[in-house]
Amino acid sequence: MLASILAAAAASQAPALPAFMTGCWDLTEGDHWTQECWMEPKASLMLGASREGSGDKLKSWEQLRVELGSDGKVVLWASPHGRAAVPFEARNSSATTVEFTNVRHDYPQRIHYELKGEKLEAEISLIDGSKPVRWTYVREKR
Numbered sequence: 525m526l527a528s529i530l531a532a533a534a535a536s537q538a539p540a541l542p543a544f545m546t547g548c549w550d551l552t553e554g555d556h557w558t559q560e561c562w563m564e565p566k567a568s569l570m571l572g573a574s575r576e577g578s579g580d581k582l583k584s585w586e587q588l589r590v591e592l593g594s595d596g597k598v599v600l601w602a603s604p605h606g607r608a609a610v611p612f613e614a615r616n617s618s619a620t621t622v623e624f625t626n627v628r629h630d631y632p633q634r635i636h637y638e639l640k641g642e643k644l645e646a647e648i649s650l651i652d653g654s655k656p657v658r659w660t661y662v663r664e665k666r
Contacts, residue, residue, distance in 0.1 A: 539598045539614065541565035541590055542622040544639040545572075549661030555579050558659055560646070568592035590614075600624040600635060627651050 548561040560574040572588035587603040598614035612624035612635055621638040632648035639645075642663060649656040 539592065539596065539617065541568070541570050541592060541598060542614075542617065542637060543570075544620050545570070545590075545622075545637055545644065548664035549644045550664050551659050551661050558661075559664070560644075560659075560661060561664075562588075562590075565590075598622075602635070625651060631655065632657075 543565050545562045546564045548559065551558040555578045556576075557578070558574065558576040560572065562570055562572040564570070568591055570590040572590070573586065574588065575582060575585040577583045585605060587606065587609075589601045589609075590598060591601070592598055598617070600612045600614070601609040602612065603609040610626065610629055612626045612629070614622055615625050616623045620640075622636070624635040625633060627633055631650065633651040634647075634649045634653070636647045636649075637644065644661040644663075646659045646661065647656050
């Protein structure tokens with residue numbers, strides 16, 4: 525009985541995956557566009573993808589995943605252009621915000637997401653916040 529109570533308490537304290545990111549998000553500025561899509565959390569995993577371009581020309585794309593590791597840490601794995609995935613560990617998080625960091629990576633070292641009303645804001649930067657690149661997405665309309 526005590527073991528099941530302790531297991532339930534530990535599970536309730538496990539870090540949550542950033543469910544607020546679920547869905548497809550768009551940013552269009554003139555001819556330039558960016559799309560980012562995230563599957564809902566299931567089995568301790570969220571899968572994502574992004575692509576960016578101008579008109580009908582693709583500039584970049586990325587495969588993403590956020591997972592709860594066996595060590596209990598939430599990690600975002602980013603794989604731009606299909607290269608080897610780079611880990612970013614979740615630091616500050618709430619029901620509407622999450623920050624992932626990797627100080628050993630060249631750039632970015634910090635990836636921040638925040639849901640503000642109906643918009644998803646994303647920012648990448650160095651760990652101190654310098655050299656920021658920001659996106660403000662709206663939910664994709666279907």
